[in-house]
Amino acid sequence: MSTVGRLVVWSAVVGTAVALALVPRSHERLTTYASVSPRLAAADVVAALALLGACVVGLLLEPARPGLVALALAAAVWTTQDWAGWYDGPQFVATVGVVLAPLLVPLLAHAVLAAARQLRRMRAPLTALYAGAGVVAVLHALFYDPFLDEDCWNTCTIKNVLLVAAQPDLGHRVAAAWLLVTAITGAALVGLVISWTTVATRAAVRLRGPAIVAAMVLGGVLLTQSVARWRRPRVDPRTSLDAGLYLALVVAVVLVAAAWAYGPLLDRWTRRGVAHLVRGLGDAVAAGTVARVIAAATGDPSVRVVYRLPSSGGYADAEGRHVDPPHYGPGALPVLRDGHELAVVLHDPDATGGDAVRSVMGTALMLALDNERLRSEGLAQLADLRASRARVVETGDAERRQLERNLHDGAQQRMLALSFDLRRAVAGARDPEARTVLASAEAESRTALAELRDLAHGIHPAVLEEAGLAPALATLADRAPVPVDVQEDLDGRLPPSVERTAYVVVRDAVAAAAADGSQGVTVTLTEVAGDLVVEVRGAGPGPFRSVEDRVAGAGGHVVVAPDRLRAVIPCAS
Amino acid sequence: MRVVVADDVLFTRAGLVRLLAEAGCEVVGEAHDLDSTLRETLVNRPDVVVLDIRMPPTHSDEGLVAAARIGADLPGTGVLVLSSYVEPAYAMRLIDDHPEGVGYLLKERVSDTAVLVDALSRIVDGECVVDPTIVARLVGRRRRTDPLDVLTEREREVLALLAEGLSNRAVAERITVTERTVEAHTKLIFQKLGLDADPLSNRRVQAVLAYLRSAT
Structure with a gap:
């Protein structure tokens, strides 16, 4: 809070207290409500004390809270009615009392809107209301002569020290216009309350309940008062109508003060709750705890926390999953450190104000948030790395497949055509020597074809893609230099990447077994709980670095024992 | 003999047409x-x-699909x-889908006119033809305790x-013994x-291929 703001609040509080103490309330002349009866005099003091009390709560707990200045000024302005009726006091004081009186309406509206956490949204109409009250105050000061006011009651004996020229007609019109503005303000408050309550969540009710009641009562009182004044401009505090209206206004003021004070009190209570929740946060808290703590503290279950990833500039949730960048604005509170964004707290802007969220972000929660952010970043990087590794494997596979196709459709076909031609040339050759050379060339071409075929199969076995893992492994067993027994009980086809990974596991394990002089291997393929388990007995002890990399690339893992290798490959993508 | 030739690679198809013409076949249609x-x-x-076996649109197993449809x-x-693939799985699927008058040969095999003519006439007679390379690989496969060891x-x-x-008669011609001798051999082999x-030739082929494939 600025020094000026603090000064204003303190002087308003002190001024009000002084005014309360100094201004006489009880005398024979009818100049204020307080002078009518001890009951109304007590009500006058109760309202002022309620506003002062709320101010003290705000100053002690949260001096920066919006609405505190309005509340303090409302307390001061509340006492002006007593100044105006101070018929034997200084004329200047009475004049100021008369001039400032209209400001009570915007100040109370300001305080109740602040209590309802609706200031941001209602800034424009509130400013207009202040402006209207200001205009009325200025017109009063310059042109209002209480002597000429036929409806005067408390100010009839006052001399307006600021008067420039008495303008009774203007005064009437201003008074009528102000009544209209007051009525509209009252109606608008009632309307606002209705709009809030129709969309209220449990959290919103918890936050705004008192403010809703206060705004409803204040709106109703303002509206009723305007209507009553419209029908009978002259005030007579002795009538039960005017006395009742005054008491109603006192109730509204007390409610506004209480509703506003409820905000800092609730936040303090919440912070205590958060401190309690956060105290249990060690290093090993579950992901999402920060969001849960804020949600519990603010009562807004929609609270989410997204963490900024410094490496990519993107965002991730507590589990490290990438999320869309948040939309800044109401409902998105960035958490900064040294000007760098650490995280963004997303909340329901209608239920929870940014200030409510900010108020729970204590040191302990910031520590927890930092922990969670680091973990989220680590998890996101890990996920990126996994995805990138899977893509590398996938790309490699696709390239091998393409290479095999190119070989099959290109070199193999050319070589085939060549062997056809050579065969025909052999058949047609008359010269025995030429025939011998051609026959040899034809044999060479067939050897080349066989080698090309083996090469293509080694690069990528087409049967794996077209017929599946079992036939491909059967062919692998046919060609293997050691006996390979394949036992499989697979139900249909598996995802292509899983089949390719399993094939590579068996191929490399068999090759390693053959190199080790194994007597034979037994391959078993089983599906266990969504994983394909490939076990190659008789292969080992490794190392199987490329198999491990390949399986890890598919999100699985490899266990190598002295005589066997077991790969677990997840089938769900 | 009237033949339709299908291959998506133009010069391979042209080569096949020439070979078939030289083998005395009438090519009545070409497909890609x-x-x-x-x-x-x-x-x-x-x-x-x-x-x-591999043709558009998917370049995978169109030949086998066409065989089943035909x-x-x-x-x-x-x-x-x-085919260019030494894959028993394809040959076995082919015989399963089209049990009579069917053959699976490696492409280069047909450059030998005698082999081509022999295969075509056997297919027309309703027999099966399986490429010797495939059979050789199945027979010669490494096994821990080879059940084929009991055979001479x-x-x-x-x-x-x-x-x-091959039919008994064809086997007899190939190894120059009498058909009766082949029948005796066959009976003993199956018994062992x-x-x-x-x-039936094709079922016998299926049984033998399946046996060779599964025995480990």
Whole structure:
């Protein structure tokens, strides 16, 4: 809070207290409500004390809270009615009392809107209301002569020290216009309350309940008062109508003060709750705890926390999953450190104000948030790395497949055509020597074809893609230099990447077994709980670095024992 | 003999057409993918369709798909699948889908006119033809305790020829013995391996291939 703001609040509080103490309330002349009866005099003091009390709560707990200045000024302005009726006091004081009186309406509206956490949204109409009250105050000061006011009651004996020229007609019109503005303000408050309550969540009710009641009562009182004044401009505090209206206004003021004070009190209570929740946060808290703590503290279950990833500039949730960048604005509170964004707290802007969220972000929660952010970043990087590794494997596979196709459709076909031609040339050759050379060339071409075929199969076995893992492994067993027994009980086809990974596991394990002089291997393929388990007995002890990399690339893992290798490959993508 | 030739690679198809012409066949239609193969076959009603296993649109197993469709729509039409893959799985699927008058040969095999003519005439006779390379690989496969060890050298030779789809008579001609001798060999082989002897050539081929594939 600025020094000026603090000064204003303190002087308003002190001024009000002084005014309360100094201004006489009880005398024979009818100049204020307080002078009518001890009951109304007590009500006058109760309202002022309620506003002062709320101010003290705000100053002690949260001096920066919006609405505190309005509340303090409302307390001061509340006492002006007593100044105006101070018929034997200084004329200047009475004049100021008369001039400032209209400001009570915007100040109370300001305080109740602040209590309802609706200031941001209602800034424009509130400013207009202040402006209207200001205009009325200025017109009063310059042109209002209480002597000429036929409806005067408390100010009839006052001399307006600021008067420039008495303008009774203007005064009437201003008074009528102000009544209209007051009525509209009252109606608008009632309307606002209705709009809030129709969309209220449990959290919103918890936050705004008192403010809703206060705004409803204040709106109703303002509206009723305007209507009553419209029908009978002259005030007579002795009538039960005017006395009742005054008491109603006192109730509204007390409610506004209480509703506003409820905000800092609730936040303090919440912070205590958060401190309690956060105290249990060690290093090993579950992901999402920060969001849960804020949600519990603010009562807004929609609270989410997204963490900024410094490496990519993107965002991730507590589990490290990438999320869309948040939309800044109401409902998105960035958490900064040294000007760098650490995280963004997303909340329901209608239920929870940014200030409510900010108020729970204590040191302990910031520590927890930092922990969670680091973990989220680590998890996101890990996920990126996994995805990138899977893509590398996938790309490699696709390239091998393409290479095999190119070989099959290109070199193999050319070589085939060549062997056809050579065969025909052999058949047609008359010269025995030429025939011998051609026959040899034809044999060479067939050897080349066989080698090309083996090469293509080694690069990528087409049967794996077209017929599946079992036939491909059967062919692998046919060609293997050691006996390979394949036992499989697979139900249909598996995802292509899983089949390719399993094939590579068996191929490399068999090759390693053959190199080790194994007597034979037994391959078993089983599906266990969504994983394909490939076990190659008789292969080992490794190392199987490329198999491990390949399986890890598919999100699985490899266990190598002295005589066997077991790969677990997840089938769900 | 009326033949339809299907291969998506133009110079391979041209080479096949020339080889078939030299082998005395009449090429009545040419095709380059699955649809045109089926169309040419329906229109020209050839005795045999010679087709590439891998053709558009997917370049995977169109030849096998075409063989199954031809077997279902025009029974009695022979199919010779030419392939670059030494894959028993494809040959076995082919025989499963189109049990009579079918053959699976490696492409380079047909450059030998005698082999081509022999295969085509056997297919027309309703027999099966399996490429010797495939059979040799199955027979020669590494096994821990080879059940084929109980067979004599001659019996193994006969078993391989049976797996290639040869009839008893054809086996007899190939190894220059009498048909009766082959029948005796066959009976003994099946007895030793515990297989049911089936007089039908294609079922016998299936049984032998399946046995060779599963024995470890």
